[in-house]
Amino acid sequence: MEADRRVTFEGFCLDLGTEQLLCGDEVVALTPKAFTVLRRLVEDSGQLVTKKELLRAGWAKTHVSDGVLKVSILEIRRALGDDPAAPRFIETVPRRGYRFVAPVDAVGAADEPLVAPPGTDLNLQKVLWTNIADLRMAEEARVKRRRLLVMIGSVASAVAAALLVWLLVRMFAG
Numbered sequence: 001m002e003a004d005r006r007v008t009f010e011g012f013c014l015d016l017g018t019e020q021l022l023c024g025d026e027v028v029a030l031t032p033k034a035f036t037v038l039r040r041l042v043e044d045s046g047q048l049v050t051k052k053e054l055l056r057a058g059w060a061k062t063h064v065s066d067g068v069l070k071v072s073i074l075e076i077r078r079a080l081g082d083d084p085a086a087p088r089f090i091e092t093v094p095r096r097g098y099r100f101v102a103p104v105d106a107v108g109a110a111d112e113p114l115v116a117p118p119g120t121d122l123n124l125q126k127v128l129w130t131n132i133a134d135l136r137m138a139e140e141a142r143v144k145r146r147r148l149l150v151m152i153g154s155v156a157s158a159v160a161a162a163l164l165v166w167l168l169v170r171m172f173a174g
Contacts, residue, residue, distance in 0.1 A: 005017070005106060006106075007042055007104055007105070007106055008104070008105045009042070009089070009102040009103060009104045009105070010088065010089070010102050010103070011023060011024065012028070012080065014038065014039065014042055016039065019032070019035050019039075020035075021035065021038065021079065028079045028080075029079070030075065030076065030079055031072070031075065033058045033059070033068075033072050034072045034075040034076050034079070036057055036058045037054055037057065037058050037069070037072045037073065037076060038076050039057075040053070040054055040057040040058075041054075041090060041098060041099070041100040042100050042104055044100070045100045045101075045102075045104040046099065046100070046101070047099065048093055048096060048097050048098075048099050049097050049098055049099065049100075050096060050097040051066055051069055051096070051097045051098075052097075053097070054069055054097065054098065055068075055069055058072065064140060065140070065143070067139075067140075067143070068140065071139075073090060073092075073098060076089075076090060077089070077090060087101060088101070088102060089101065089102045
């Protein structure tokens with residue numbers, strides 16, 4: 001799909017040039033990563049897009065867990081009003097990936113650039129996107145710290161057990 005094209009589905013318009021999701025004339029706030037994931041799903045509408053492909057699309061140069069993808073999918077579902085139990089837009093394929101299931105219509109190049117509706121504070125949207133991205137990075141860092149602490153605790157427990165066995169052997173052997 002070309003960057004100056006729009007794609008519509010069930011009352012929504014995905015503008016690939018401005019990287020905006022619209023519902024009617026209203027801009028629907030999505031973080032840049034969530035937009036990238038949605039774009040990738042829409043580009044392969046009806047096809048399975050693996051978790052690996054989606055992670056590569058949104059986080060190409062960053063090592064992240066599937067958790068960040070789940071957060072983006074949740075954000076997209078909330079923005080679209082989608083229910084994972086009865087999906088209208090995004091179907092989960094367990095342990096494999098996701099599929100965009102809504103009918104998609106590609107529309108020609110936009111005649112004029114999209115602007116935010118009156119009253120929309122674009123600076124506030126940028127702040128929200130930044131805060132969500134910061135929260136995601138903080139969550140990833142927290143998970144990494146927790147894993148590190150578990151590993152350190154495991155090693156410390158093994159060393160303590162080995163030291164106890166060594167002491168008991170010395171006590172009863174001598």
